[in-house]
Amino acid sequence: MTGEPIDFGQYEEGRHVNYWELDPVFRDEIERLYPADEFAWAKDKLAEFGEVVGHDIADNADVVDEEGHTLQTYDKDGNVVNNVRYHPRQLENDRLAYERGVVSDAWNAPEGREEPLGLQHTLAMQNLLCYVDAGFVCPVSMTTGAAIVLDKFGDNEFTEEYLEKLTTDDLAEFVEGAMFLTEKQGGSDVGANEVRAEPTDEDEVYELHGEKWFCSNIDAEGTLALARRPDAPEGTDGLSLFVVPHTKRDGTLNDQVYRRLKDKMGTIAVPTGEVEFEGAEAYLVGEPEDGFKAMTSMLNFERLTNAGGSIGIMGRALLESKIYAANRDAFGDSIDQYPLMRRDLVDMQTDYEAGTAFVHEATRIYDRYERYEADPEDARSDVEVHDIDEETAFKLMRLLVPIAKYKLGRMAVDTASYAMEVKGGNGYVREFVNERLLRDAQVTPIWEGTSNILSLDVLRVLNKEAAHEALFPFVRERLDGVSHPHLESLADTVESEFESLQEAMVALATEDPDYAQHEAKELADYIFDVVTAALLLDRAQDQLDDGDARKALVTEWFVETRFGQAAARGITDGEKLPDDRFEEIVHFAPIEPDALLDAAPADD
Numbered sequence: 001m002t003g004e005p006i007d008f009g010q011y012e013e014g015r016h017v018n019y020w021e022l023d024p025v026f027r028d029e030i031e032r033l034y035p036a037d038e039f040a041w042a043k044d045k046l047a048e049f050g051e052v053v054g055h056d057i058a059d060n061a062d063v064v065d066e067e068g069h070t071l072q073t074y075d076k077d078g079n080v081v082n083n084v085r086y087h088p089r090q091l092e093n094d095r096l097a098y099e100r101g102v103v104s105d106a107w108n109a110p111e112g113r114e115e116p117l118g119l120q121h122t123l124a125m126q127n128l129l130c131y132v133d134a135g136f137v138c139p140v141s142m143t144t145g146a147a148i149v150l151d152k153f154g155d156n157e158f159t160e161e162y163l164e165k166l167t168t169d170d171l172a173e174f175v176e177g178a179m180f181l182t183e184k185q186g187g188s189d190v191g192a193n194e195v196r197a198e199p200t201d202e203d204e205v206y207e208l209h210g211e212k213w214f215c216s217n218i219d220a221e222g223t224l225a226l227a228r229r230p231d232a233p234e235g236t237d238g239l240s241l242f243v244v245p246h247t248k249r250d251g252t253l254n255d256q257v258y259r260r261l262k263d264k265m266g267t268i269a270v271p272t273g274e275v276e277f278e279g280a281e282a283y284l285v286g287e288p289e290d291g292f293k294a295m296t297s298m299l300n301f302e303r304l305t306n307a308g309g310s311i312g313i314m315g316r317a318l319l320e321s322k323i324y325a326a327n328r329d330a331f332g333d334s335i336d337q338y339p340l341m342r343r344d345l346v347d348m349q350t351d352y353e354a355g356t357a358f359v360h361e362a363t364r365i366y367d368r369y370e371r372y373e374a375d376p377e378d379a380r381s382d383v384e385v386h387d388i389d390e391e392t393a394f395k396l397m398r399l400l401v402p403i404a405k406y407k408l409g410r411m412a413v414d415t416a417s418y419a420m421e422v423k424g425g426n427g428y429v430r431e432f433v434n435e436r437l438l439r440d441a442q443v444t445p446i447w448e449g450t451s452n453i454l455s456l457d458v459l460r461v462l463n464k465e466a467a468h469e470a471l472f473p474f475v476r477e478r479l480d481g482v483s484h485p486h487l488e489s490l491a492d493t494v495e496s497e498f499e500s501l502q503e504a505m506v507a508l509a510t511e512d513p514d515y516a517q518h519e520a521k522e523l524a525d526y527i528f529d530v531v532t533a534a535l536l537l538d539r540a541q542d543q544l545d546d547g548d549a550r551k552a553l554v555t556e557w558f559v560e561t562r563f564g565q566a567a568a569r570g571i572t573d574g575e576k577l578p579d580d581r582f583e584e585i586v587h588f589a590p591i592e593p594d595a596l597l598d599a600a601p602a603d604d
C-alpha cells in the first residue's frame with residue numbers, strides 16, 4: 001500500500017472520481033485474494049469499471065433514485081399487462097454494467113482470457129457498483145444467483161435454456177434473474193410458504209397459484225420461485241423450486257398479476273412488488289421437494305453480495321466524509337484538524353478495513369468452494385496466501401457468510417448514519433448523497449435474512465456442520481504467523497480472546513437451545529471480532545514484511561477498540577493514536593516499520 005498520500009481535499013465530493021483508484025484498501029484485498037492470473041487480467045478492467053461507476057452510473061443512479069420506475073398492471077381495457085416502465089437512465093445503467101461483464105465474465109471467457117473468472121470477480125464488480133447504487137446490484141446479483149442454482153440443480157431443457165440466457169454475453173439474448181421466496185405469512189419462516197404448484201400434462205411443467213409478498217426485479221424472465229406440490233410435506237422439506245418467467249413459451253404474458261410496487265424507503269433502482277400467481281406457467285428445477293436446498297445455494301451468493309454491497313456503501317460514505325472533513329472549515333480550521341473528528345474518521349476507516357478484510361476473505365473462501373464444486377480436480381489454488389482444502393472451504397463458507405452478511409449490514413447502517421453527521425445539516429438534505437446511502441443501507445440487515453435469522457444460522461452451522469473444526473485452525477494459523485514486535489502484544493490480546501471464544505463455543509454447544517439462541521448474536525459478534533483481528537494481524541504482518549506499517553496501525557486501533565480493557569474506558573490512558581496517526585490511517589501517508597518504534601508521530 002506504500003505510495004503517495006491521497007489529498008482528499010482536492011475533490012468537491014465523492015462523485016466524478018474513480019472508486020478503484022481512491023480505495024487502496026479494496027485494491028489490496030483484490031490483489032491479495034484473486035488468483036494471480038485473474039488479477040493480472042482484472043486490474044485494468046476494475047480500474048475502468050471504477051471510473052464508469054464513479055461517473056455515468058453514479059449520475060444515472062441519482063436520477064433513478066429521484067424519479068423511480070412505475071408499474072402499469074392493467075391497460076385501458078382492463079387487461080393485465082404487468083408493464084414495469086423502467087426509467088431510461090436505469091436502462092442505460094443496465095447496459096453500462098452488463099456489457100462490462102458483471103455477470104457474464106464468471107461464465108464465459110472474456111476477451112483476453114481462455115477461462116471465465118471466479119465468482120469473486122462478479123462480487124468485486126458488485127462491490128464497486130454499491131458505491132453508487134445498492135438497489136441496482138440486487139437484480140445484477142440475483143441474475144448470477146439464479147444461474148448458480150440452475151447450473152447446479154437444473155436438469156431439463158427449460159433450466160438449460162434459462163441458464164444460457166442468464167449468463168450470455170450477448171445482451172440481445174440476456175435475461176435477468178429474481179427470487180420469490182417471501183409470502184405474507186413469512187419471510188424468515190420460509191417453511192410457511194403456501195403458494196401451490198399444480199402439475200400439468202407436460203413433464204416438469206406446472207401452474208403456480210398464490211401470492212408472493214416481496215418480489216424484487218418483479219418482471220425478470222429468469223425468476224425462481226418456491227412452491228408446494230400437492231401432498232408435499234409441510235415446512236421447507238415440502239418446497240420445490242420453479243422458473244417462473246415473465247413471458248410464456250408462446251410469447252404471451254405469464255398468468256400472474258403484478259399487483260403493485262412497494263413504496264420503499266430506498267433501493268429505488270430495483271422495482272419490488274407483490275405478485276399474484278393465477279396458474280402461472282412454471283418449470284421445475286431439479287428434484288421435487290428439493291427446492292429449499294437449491295435456493296440455499298443462491299442465498300449464499302446473495303448474502304455475500306449483501307455483505308460486499310454494504311462494504312461499497314461504507315466505502316462511499318467514508319469517502320464523502322473524508323472529502324467533506326478536509327474542505328469544511330469551522331472555528332478557523334478544516335474540521336479534519338480537530339482531534340474528535342480525526343478520531344471519528346479513524347473509527348470509520350478502521351470499521352471499513354475490518355469489514356473489508358472479513359468480507360473479502362469470506363468471498364475468497366466461497367469462490368474456492370464453488371471452484372471445488374464445479375471441478376474438484378481443477379479447483380484453482382494460485383492464491384499466494386493460506387490455501388484451503390474443499391472440506392475446510394465448505395465449513396468456513398457456511399460459517400463466515402452469514403456472519404459477514406449480518407455484521408456488515410449493521411455496520412453499513414452505522415457508517416452511513418455517521419457520515420451524514422460528518423456533513424452536518426447538509427448530510428440531511430436530499431441533494432447530497434448521504435441520505436440515499438442511509439436509506440439504501442437500511443435494507444441490508446433485513447433482506448436475505450435478518451440479523452437474528454443469520455445469527456441462528458451460525459448456531460446451526462456450528463452444531464450441524466461442526467464449522468468450529470475449520471475455524472480454529474484458520475485463526476490459529478494467522479496468529480502463529482505474527483512475528484513483528486509491534487504486533488506481538490496485539491496478537492497476545494487476540495490469542496486470549498480466541499481462547500475465550502473457543503470456550504464459549506464449546507459451552508454453548510451443550511447449553512439448552514433457548515439459552516444458545518439468547519446468546520446467538522453475541523456469539524456471531526464475537527466470532528467476527530476475533531476472526532477479523534486475526535485477518536488484520538495477518539495482513540499487517542505481510543505489509544510490515546514489505547516495508548509498510550500502515551495496516552499495523554489500523555490493526556492496533558481495531559484490537560484496542562474491540563478488546564482493550566484500559567481503566568476508566570481508556571479515557572485517562574493518554575493514548576491518542578487516531579490523532580497522532582491520522583495522516584497514515586485516513587490519508588494513506590506512507591509509514592515504515594521502524595516508525596512504529598518511534599514515539600514521535602508522523603508530521604502532518
Ligand SMILES: Cc1cc2nc3c(=O)[nH]c(=O)nc-3n(C[C@H](O)[C@H](O)[C@H](O)COP(=O)(O)OP(=O)(O)OC[C@H]3O[C@@H](n4cnc5c(N)ncnc54)[C@H](O)[C@@H]3O)c2cc1C
Binds near residue numbers: 179184447453
Ligand atoms: C426492499 C425489500 C426487497 C425484498 N425483496 C425480496 C425478494 O426479492 N424476494 C424475497 O423472497 N423476499 C424479499 N424481501 C423480503 C425479505 O427477505 C424479508 O422481509 C425478510 O427475510 C424478513 O422476513 P419478514 O418480512 O417476513 O419478517 P419476519 O420473518 O416476520 O421477521 C420479523 C422480525 O422477527 C424476527 N424473527 C423471526 N424469527 C425469529 C426467531 N426465530 N428468533 C428471533 N427473531 C426472529 C426477525 O429477525 C425480524 O426482526 C424483500 C424485502 C425488502 C424490504
